[in-house]
Amino acid sequence: MVRHPARAAFRAELRRGIVPWTAPAVALTIAVPMISKTAQWQGGWGDTQELLHSTATLLGGPLVAAAGCWQGGREHRRGTGGLWLSVPRGRAARLVMAALPVAVWAVVGQLVAVAAVFAATWPYTGAGRPSAGMIVVDAWFLVCAAFTGFVVGRVWRWRLAAPVLAAATYLALGVPTYFSSGLRFLNPAEQYYLDGRVPVGWFAPVMVLWLGGPALALVTGYAVRRRFLALVPLVAAAAVAPLIVNSGEDLFREDPVARRLICTDAVPQVCVSGLNGPLLSQTSDALTGLHARLEGVPGAPLRYVQVPEGGRPPAGATPLPHHMRGWTVVRDRLADPASYAYATADGLSARDCPLSVLVAEDSATQRMWETDDAVAHWLVPSAGPELLPETGGAYLKRLTAMGDAERRAWLGRYLATRTVCDPKAVPAL
Template sequence: MTDPGALVRRLTHTALRAELRRGIAPWTGLAVVLTLLVPLWSKAPQWQGNWGDTQTQLRAATALLGGPLVAAAACWQGGREYRRRTAELLLSVPRGRLAQATTAAAPIALWAAAGYLLALGVVFAATAPYTGAGGPSLSVVVADLGCLLSIAVVGFVVGRLVRWRLIAPVLAAGLYVLLGAPGYMESDVRFLSPAEQYPLDGSVPVWWFAPALLAWTGGIAVTALLAYAARRRGLAVVPLAVAVTAGAVIAHTGTGLFRDDPAVRHRVCSAAAPGTPQLCVRAPDAPLLPRMSEALSGMFSRLEGVPGAPVRYVTPEFGPKNGEASLGHVVRGWGIARNELTDPHGYLANTAMTLVSRDCPEPRAEVVGKEAARVERTDDAVRSWLADEESLWFPDSRYLARLKDLPDAERKAWLGRYLATRKSCTPAEVPAL
């Protein structure tokens, strides 16, 4: 005699295999891949070469673009029987309502997960050759994957409950707003949104990050599924309690969900060489050091032998100390693309500006005198000369000519006196050209 349980399981497996090969489920996987890769590829210079930026961009695309897409596909799948007017036939099959719902929703969720993982592999393969330190966070991958699966389940349940043909696009639009709106909040409640932009550049999640996010999003999905399809709907209280508890922990912790990543936060410096200052950057940007040294070589040659010239240049976040100066500020996508400086001359001019900029309060118009104007023109001339006249300013040609016409030894001595006052806000202390 055939075991009824075995028969039900065999029918379930057969139905699941059929659902995985037909309908909109395979197309959903392809759509997820394209939806993630097309916008990410258009912004490749902004994330390629930095694991934190890569996962930040991928996470945003997954939640804000992939999430509504998967919700709409699952919702359409959920309303299939009503559109075909075969819903009454479901009552005659041997499987229970929960098994039927799970079997029908699983193909969308599985294909969406496959699409995400394929896009993940492509994006990680694209950024890996350009990275200097650190690595991707598995916790973030698990949380994003769990978010897509949960959205698929909730979308399916909505499709089963709401018999309106336009519910799928309406659900997608509503979910987009629901996921994106918390990003404009200052409260830590915003961390409940799967689309929240986490500080992944230089930070890593705490060890319980993924379990908490899975309990939050997964708990909501399981609650919806059990409330709709379980024989004992009161069981939905259990996953609901888990979701509420996890959500409370996430909202209470806020930015504490992340800690500094020592592998990324420490600085890496170029090799010391006589007459050449060291350059120090964050570990992920270490591959940029040769390009930076090449771009700044002209300025370094002009400062060689100048008393008091910086012996080390560091990125602004490290806060230069005595004998150090700040490098020009550039970020990936704006000045850096695939470990190349997109505008070396602009980077040189930016670093020259940083070297001689004075952090002084803006004087009132009525107290600006000849001495203050002289210092301003002197600063502009030094910037332009250091940048080999690849400057963003229009210095007074007379001041620049005086600096260029000085004998080499006299110019070095004057620059030494000038650099000693580069942080001074007293015009009388700045040597005249």
């Protein structure tokens, strides 16, 4: 059986030179930063894909561009450029045959790293699932980087072109991440916030078109005789760019699983996001002491609800602190249950007041804030910052010295003023 010449050549390109080393290089480039920050992503699909996206684009992109550039410059280094002009195969076919193996191995390396990272985070996750669209877009970006680097290597005849291109690519990808303009969403290495959010349905195809347009235009302009055809992918990319810029943060929507609540049966009821189901029993146990101190207090919360960051709890519910992986939560274990309970108590006594009240320095307003601190410290002792003895510390001593019945009555009057910003309405200690 006679092998097809193109297939035989492609298999040879896959195995020769530095091309096969692209896969392990990309896999390690992604895996090493992920391993060093396991506490920050294990247990949450969104947190995992945030860091995977950053490493694949910001670190993997320059590496793959450099590999493509080195591959593109091999004919200049070997002095065989003139020989290739004598073969019947066209420039476009030769380009694809030589650049595609770099892209293939780059994607293989990325997928190996992604599979390993997902296997590491899966045992700690609750509901939800990773986004296939994010994986596809990151893989396509590496393909575009390989072909772009290859063309640069063919045009730029310098042995140091590959490392210089890698450095330039890193800067080109990294600098826009510090901008606040909507234009930053055109950057393939933009740092997306994916905790509790997933891409909209059209995110992947639009980003594939945007990323592929310039790369295809560059390849077409270099390898195709009718160079005006390079305008076609550029026009397509320009057509979707306004959609990406104007959408901005709306490129992502709230994960439906994050809106679903998982609750305990006991009263007071504790509810966490569907994404944090494994944390429900730990959260409930951490608040046991807080519930005990509020037992019998008129107006004490009957429901504690975890809401997405920036959201508001349902009517009549008290918000729970947001779980931050790597800080309050490590591999789906509460890092410090006492501090978590104190943060809940602090949120229970916190007031949503206008700036004029927050910065006021009169004695009545200061008394209100110090009373709030004293209540939080009494609800969860020995977990918050130390109070000043002459102010909040004195209020805490008075609250502690009260009889049980007197304290319950005072706390009931206090809880009735939680949404009030008038210092005169807060009962004195």
